[in-house]
Amino acid sequence: MAKELPACPVEITLQLIGNRWKVLIMRDLLEGTKRFGELKKSVGSITQKVLTQNLRDMEENGLVIRKVYAEVPPRVDYTLTEVGYSLKSVLDSMIEWGTSYKNKAE
Template sequence: MKKELPICPVETTLKLIGDKWKVLILRDLINGTKRFGELKSSIGSISQKVLTQQLRSMEEDGLVLRKVYAEVPPRVEYSLTETGASLKPILDSMWEWGEQYKKQISV
């Protein structure tokens, strides 16, 4: 089943990562695989429910890979897919812009 996506590519990108939490999840997974608890700790104020929802949505969109290990208790790890990792230049640009903005307003 093919998804209905907006005609505008910018709108498509925003539809996939336009949520604040999704961008922070991407930021944390850019550096490698993380477990749920690690993501929750590094993001901070996100609730467990919202983090679960965001990860599921990103998995459905093909940005995040969820790997469950057959252990007791089960261990679940999250990593970026190749498509998710391809967002790195966008996150790098956001980082650079944020740095410049912080310098500009602190003058």
């Protein structure tokens, strides 16, 4: 995490999780460790390439731990780090707001 961060805290948060895929990946990893294939299924219409790019970026930013097992076929697990898990309250707030908005819109 040697990148220079923006001065604005909101911008920092958006830089780390500011796209649809990262938020959905985090949502699924809040439940616990998942394999690549499980994430691909649970996140939805994400391509393998985009999932890989987002996971690498999240790993580089200290949000996700990638564990590779020396097996055939190879097995890779992804888990939120303590820093990644600390964003739980942000995602919980998004869930609460989205639920409220949906209920008003119906």
